[in-house]
Amino acid sequence: MPDAGRKRSSRRNTPPGGLGAARVAGAALVLLFGGGLVVSTGYAAINRVGAPERALAVAPWDARAHSLRAERAIADGSLSAAAVASARADALAALRRDPTLVASWRTLGLVAASHGDGAAAARLFAVSERRSRRDLLTQIWLIEDRVQRGDVVGALRHYDIALRTNPSGHDTLMPILVAAAGQPAVAPALGRLLRSRPPWAENYYYRLSQAIPDAQVMAGMMEVARRGGPLPNAETIAGMIPTLVERRDYVAALRLASVLSGTTVRMPKGVWNGDFAAENRYPPLDWAVAQADGFGGEARGTAAGGHALVAFAASENSGTVARQILMLAPGNYRLATRFARTDRPPAVLRWRVACAQDPKAPLVDAASDPARAKTGSWTFRVPAGCAAQWLSVDVTSGDPGGGETAIEHVAVGAAG
Structure with missing residues (x-):
């Protein structure tokens, strides 16, 4: 039967420098993704659900009611000893009746994490993900876990799963990935992910055009993504070029035009398209x-x-x-x-x-x-x-x- 022990994970006590280069990427991810995302983004929504106590008063064997009460016990993020004990008891009661309840596995994972037992938490969240890859809060915890490990690729893999399976989570997750396009430790791996043309890519490029991060790093990310073929939403991406030119970041503007055209775009020694015979594809580099x-x-x-x-x-x-x-x-x-x-x-x-x-x-x-x-x-x-x-x-x-x-x-x- 699932449990959340109190044994502390040695991974949480890794000495500084023990992860080498991975810690550099991990530090960038921690700054980028931040901490406490599970509580801040997901658990507030639980408070909008009807009180499970009413259901348990009528049917004390109701597994879903136990599961929901377990979630609500730690929904405010306080993680007091009483709240954690109550959450653990209800989650275990729910799983005894119905071991398919993803939320209860997730709750036990959070209980283990609150005790500092990272290894147990990782095992419990792995079970939660196996039960359903669509559980957004599970994916967010797994993102944060990979961040703490300095595993950029792993964190982005769970972002991909979360974005594919939870369109409602785009408003929370997309701004973080937009910022990631300007992070040198993250952008190349993000470009490789975008090269696979995930279904959320078009939405991502639109959001990126509205909040352009470090332009040179972003252009490098797009160059990596372009190796998989023409980028989606090309017109939106081309709309970034005027912004870059106004910023006087001409090199990034030319790199972006090259990404879109599939060939190296260089400025002429004089006027571009001076006889007006060609299409003006990348204004204001041309007319x-x-x-x-x-x-x-x-x-x-x-x-x-x-x-x-x-x-x-x-x-x-x-x-x-x-x-x-x-x-x-x-x-x-x-x-x-x-x-x-x-x-x-x-x-x-x-x-x-x-x-x-x-x-x-x-x-x-x-x-x-x-x-x-x-x-x-x-x-x-x-x-x-x-x-x-x-x-x-x-x-x-x-x-x-x-x-x-x-x-x-x-x-x-x-x-x-």
Whole structure:
């Protein structure tokens, strides 16, 4: 018959350093996952269940009522001697009637753990898991046990089981795994888990996009995951790139674009997609095109069979139609543009180049009016310390009916 003895486990008294490198990963996991997760996440819910005493007053042999009363005895986490003794007695009574009750095995495991008997607790929770892998509180205890052992892979394996079998636990467990993507001791193993394409992966990537951790570590995790094939939820993952660029973490942004494309993505020496012939897959590494109320841009074919970005604005409206990040080395450059009128009144374009860290001090700030010329050319100098630059084009229309201009080509190259 199951019991929860008081013999203390030698594993709990392992001398410092005894686990070697595993302790480093374990320390990271302890910081990451924290302690007391069982009590804080699961047992509070037990207090919402009806009082089992009423059932036992009518049917003192009711195994489920004994099991529930055992859970409730230690639900507040106080683990007083009286509460622990009551929980143990009820759990044993429940199992004498019905040895399949997972909650009672779990309760005995917690009782053993409260006595410091880690070995007995591990055996009892192993029985609980064999009875049902769907018991979330059992999986959480097993996660914490693997954390204490410094077993990253084991902890993640139980996270996987918990997420597969308990969608209701996602709100509790997912934020922890999101943080894990930024932990160097955990991220590679997490990437290997994601490589297997678990059913919760799409939800995970969405949550990751909402709370990006250390970007370089996260990018490395995704590179590991990508070895199993294209990642799910690619559009959501691509949505992280603008955030990384705004943070000026350009290397991580390029690594993420490479993960999504399956090939190494490198910044060009000038403008990306300057003739607008390709899809803008990873803005603002390539063109980020605006669609706003009163102005915007759209890709169109030209009469000559080429491509253009048509910038349009309603009367008296203006705004940034398109922009992209450049990574030009210090030196002298020339911005060259070519544009054409459409069958609507022309709109005036304003071109700007500015260091990403100082956008209010442009290196280029010039207007081009297609009513007067079809090209524009301006020289500028990138100073030292200006690692990246924003290239942007604004549109303005003074015509009562609005206007538009077709931008056919944009290039930035070295100037003599």
